[in-house]
Amino acid sequence: MKIFNLKNHTLLLLVSLSLSSAMNAQNIVSKNSGYTITPVNIQNVKLTDNFWLPIIKRVQEKTIEYAIKKCEEEGRMDNFLIAGGKMKGEVKGQMPFDDTDVYKIIEGASNTLISEPNPKLEKLLDSLIGIIKVGQEKDGYLTTWRTINPAKPPAPWVPVIEGKRWESLQISHELYNSGHMIEAAVVHYEATGKRNFLDIAIKNANLLVTTFGDGKDQVHGVPGHQIVETGLVNLYRITNNKDYLHLAKYFLDNRGNPKNHKLYGAYAQDDIPVIQQKEAVGHAVRAVYMYSGLTDIAAIYNDKDYLNAVNNLWTNMVNKKMYITGGIGAIHDGEAFGANYELPNLTAYNETCAAIGDVYWNHRLHNLTGNSDYFDVIERSLYNGLISGISLDGKQFFYPNALESDGVYKNNRGSCTRQSWFDCSCCPTNLIRFIPSIPGLIFSTSKNVLYVNLYASNTAKITLDKTELQISQQTNYPWDGKVALTVSPKKESEFTIKLRIPGWARNQVLPGDLYSYKNLASAKVTLTINGKPLGYKEDKGYISITRKWKKGDTIKLDLPMEVKEVVTNTKVEGNIGKVALEYGPIVYAIEEMDNATNFDKITIDANDKFKVTKEENLLNGVNTIQTDKLKAIPYYSWSNRGVGKMKVWIDLKK
Numbered sequence: 304m305k306i307f308n309l310k311n312h313t314l315l316l317l318v319s320l321s322l323s324s325a326m327n328a329q330n331i332v333s334k335n336s337g338y339t340i341t342p343v344n345i346q347n348v349k350l351t352d353n354f355w356l357p358i359i360k361r362v363q364e365k366t367i368e369y370a371i372k373k374c375e376e377e378g379r380m381d382n383f384l385i386a387g388g389k390m391k392g393e394v395k396g397q398m399p400f401d402d403t404d405v406y407k408i409i410e411g412a413s414n415t416l417i418s419e420p421n422p423k424l425e426k427l428l429d430s431l432i433g434i435i436k437v438g439q440e441k442d443g444y445l446t447t448w449r450t451i452n453p454a455k456p457p458a459p460w461v462p463v464i465e466g467k468r469w470e471s472l473q474i475s476h477e478l479y480n481s482g483h484m485i486e487a488a489v490v491h492y493e494a495t496g497k498r499n500f501l502d503i504a505i506k507n508a509n510l511l512v513t514t515f516g517d518g519k520d521q522v523h524g525v526p527g528h529q530i531v532e533t534g535l536v537n538l539y540r541i542t543n544n545k546d547y548l549h550l551a552k553y554f555l556d557n558r559g560n561p562k563n564h565k566l567y568g569a570y571a572q573d574d575i576p577v578i579q580q581k582e583a584v585g586h587a588v589r590a591v592y593m594y595s596g597l598t599d600i601a602a603i604y605n606d607k608d609y610l611n612a613v614n615n616l617w618t619n620m621v622n623k624k625m626y627i628t629g630g631i632g633a634i635h636d637g638e639a640f641g642a643n644y645e646l647p648n649l650t651a652y653n654e655t656c657a658a659i660g661d662v663y664w665n666h667r668l669h670n671l672t673g674n675s676d677y678f679d680v681i682e683r684s685l686y687n688g689l690i691s692g693i694s695l696d697g698k699q700f701f702y703p704n705a706l707e708s709d710g711v712y713k714n715n716r717g718s719c720t721r722q723s724w725f726d727c728s729c730c731p732t733n734l735i736r737f738i739p740s741i742p743g744l745i746f747s748t749s750k751n752v753l754y755v756n757l758y759a760s761n762t763a764k765i766t767l768d769k770t771e772l773q774i775s776q777q778t779n780y781p782w783d784g785k786v787a788l789t790v791s792p793k794k795e796s797e798f799t800i801k802l803r804i805p806g807w808a809r810n811q812v813l814p815g816d817l818y819s820y821k822n823l824a825s826a827k828v829t830l831t832i833n834g835k836p837l838g839y840k841e842d843k844g845y846i847s848i849t850r851k852w853k854k855g856d857t858i859k860l861d862l863p864m865e866v867k868e869v870v871t872n873t874k875v876e877g878n879i880g881k882v883a884l885e886y887g888p889i890v891y892a893i894e895e896m897d898n899a900t901n902f903d904k905i906t907i908d909a910n911d912k913f914k915v916t917k918e919e920n921l922l923n924g925v926n927t928i929q930t931d932k933l934k935a936i937p938y939y940s941w942s943n944r945g946v947g948k949m950k951v952w953i954d955l956k957k
Contacts, residue, residue: 336540337603338670340754343746343765346417350742352759354781357923358690362738363415365697370408370735373724379405380431382447383438394448394457397726400476400528401457402438402447403483404732405431410487411735413494418739425495432491432500435484439503443510444468445484446477469514469522473567478526478554481507482592485534487736489541508538512546516553524564525554527571529589532596533663536603552600555593555609570637578608583620583640587632587652588729590616590640591660598667617668619643621680622815627869627883627951628691628890628938629684630704632657644874648707648952650714655692655701655730658684659737666744669756673749675844676814678756679806681744683813685757686781687890691939693734694721695923700731701942708942708949710895719946746774752799754845758786758862770796772852781887782917782926784808784862791854798852801845804828807888808862809844817872821882826863833857862887866913866928871952881952882907884928884935886915891928891935895947898933902948905933908956 350356374380378395382402385392395401409428416425439445448457453466462471469477488504491497511531515522526532535551538544557563559576567573570585572593583590594616601609623643625631630653633641638654641647662681669677692701699721705714713719724731745761747754751768758780765772772792780786790800808828812818830837830846833856839846848858864887871878884891884907895902911930918927922940929935933953941949 340670340749345743348742348763350761361697383434386447386450387437394451406483406487407732407736410490413491414739416494443506446480472524473527478531479528482531482534489537529593536599578612581615587657591664595664628688630688651705653704656733658689686888706951720942754801784864786860788858790856795853799849821868829861831859890938892938892951894949906954906956
């Protein structure tokens with residue numbers, strides 16, 4: 304990967320400061336997560352995939368460098384130096400959570416280091432971490448704008464009463480800043496074994512532990528924007544310090560508790576206690592971050608009330624509030640979930656951060672249950688409404704992800720197409736932190752069982768309870784459904800491999816009745832082992848194969864693909880009389896540049912014959928769907944060729 308050279312010489316001088324902390328590293332305890340299923344670490348999965356590898360490399364080689372440059376231009380690093388007295392000046396930027404952009408870049412780059420060592424990148428991260436350390440107050444507090452000038456927040460909507468810490472938790476983002484910082488520090492420690500960032504995080508977390516609680520001299524309150532909860536749980540897992548776990552639970556237990564604090568309302572999921580919540584409401588990113596925390600607590604404590612709430616919230620979201628692209632959060636006002644079945648297309652919000660948070664949540668739910676429904680949601684988000692957030696050159700971004708464009712309505716924060724950056728740059732840096740971690744979704748294990756969750760070419764080293772093995776995938780997924788897996792255990796041994804059959808291959812768009820296929824596919828999934836056909840039964844969306852495996856055993860899975868028309872539950876009024884097109888896991892859209900004639904009058908009728916064509920020179924190489932009247936491209940790739948009209952839902956000919 305290319306390495307961006309920080310222009311500010313002060314930053315490079317700080318490398319030695321952070322390295323000295325790293326050299327005092329101690330052994331840290333690895334803690335059981337409470338989950339029954341464990342993802343296979345990205346360190347053990349070497350991706351060779353023609354679809355995902357270029358996307359990941361683009362982020363590693365272009366987007367990280369680009370984002371660091373943007374953060375430098377807008378003073379993100381300067382804020383830490385100003386807060387620590389190494390520079391003079393007022394706070395720079397416009398958001399109280401600008402610090403988190405630096406943290407998320409470090410997290411994404413750390414995931415890159417886990418995949419492949421890179422001394423130059425590691426040195427760059429040491430430099431950034433040194434800057435962060437300068438901005439941390441002696442007792443561990445770390446929110447630069449308040450340290451620089453507590454009476455002058457960068458955003459006018461952050462209230463200042465006395466200029467004290469924690470006085471405006473509903474909107475100050477102090478705990479949100481801590482959450483992203485802790486999450487990044489844990490990943491950096493796992494990538495490098497260094498304590499330099501982790502020590503900063505522990506110092507901050509220890510401050511939170513002493514500050515918040517039910518004690519007489521403690522602050523009674525919860526974060527306005529959730530994420531500190533999962534950060535604290537992750538820190539607990541590697542330190543075994545239960546204080547962090549207890550604080551995470553305290554924050555969750557006291558949402559909706561008027562005896563603890565003045566409630567923030569449904570916008571922040573703070574109107575009723577979490578165990579009573581049954582409908583996904585409010586700011587969608589806050590919601591799925593909180594739901595991830597709820598799932599962590601349900602797993603660790605085996606808490607039935609938390610688990611019941613999580614199941615109710617997931618069922619409501621997937622059955623009544625999810626777009627066909629996997630997007631969530633329909634409404635611009637409040638970046639929020641709408642009412643049940645409120646899924647507008649032109650004005651859809653679908654924040655990129657919400658799609659990322661939803662993947663994190665569904666991954667936890669799978670780790671808890673082993674049910675493939677959660678990976679159906681993950682896969683739908685990954686291939687559609689998540690990677691639509693970044694351009695094919697890695698330097699343009701969607702904050703919202705609409706399902707329709709008229710070329711006039713400026714859906715993307717004042718633009719009809721992707722933008723190069725935002726004053727609120729949470730989505731670009733969230734893509735940076737998430738995308739390099741994608742290989743960690745492919746496999747997971749439980750005792751003597753290997754789950755194959757996603758299909759992408761790779762070679763992986765797996766350790767089960769009773770054996771070590773190497774497994775490789777060869778596939779052209781998502782463009783076709785043929786997958787070959789070669790299994791090579793260290794020695795011949797018996798174990799179980801579970802192969803996920805995607806919902807689309809089981810005639811299920813998503814769990815529930817929000818969407819359905821107009822016509823059910825008749826072609827069946829086929830499976831062979833060493834060339835011999837194998838009958839199978841599905842369980843929770845997986846085919847289980849238990850046998851004595853020997854080196855070189857080959858599984859071939861064929862997931863038949865055909866163009867499918869999707870219809871929506873009639874309670875979604877805007878989609879009545881319309882269909883969307885899918886091919887495998889990919890949702891398609893028609894774009895004006897491919898359909899310049901009578902775009903607004905394009906229809907699909909029962910006699911249309913669909914032709915699928917691989918076009919290597921279009922949009923980095925995609926399958927297109929064509930009829931005599933239209934040409935459709937993968938939804939994720941739209942708006943890479945200029946401003947124009949687009950729609951996912953196409954009128955049926957009457």
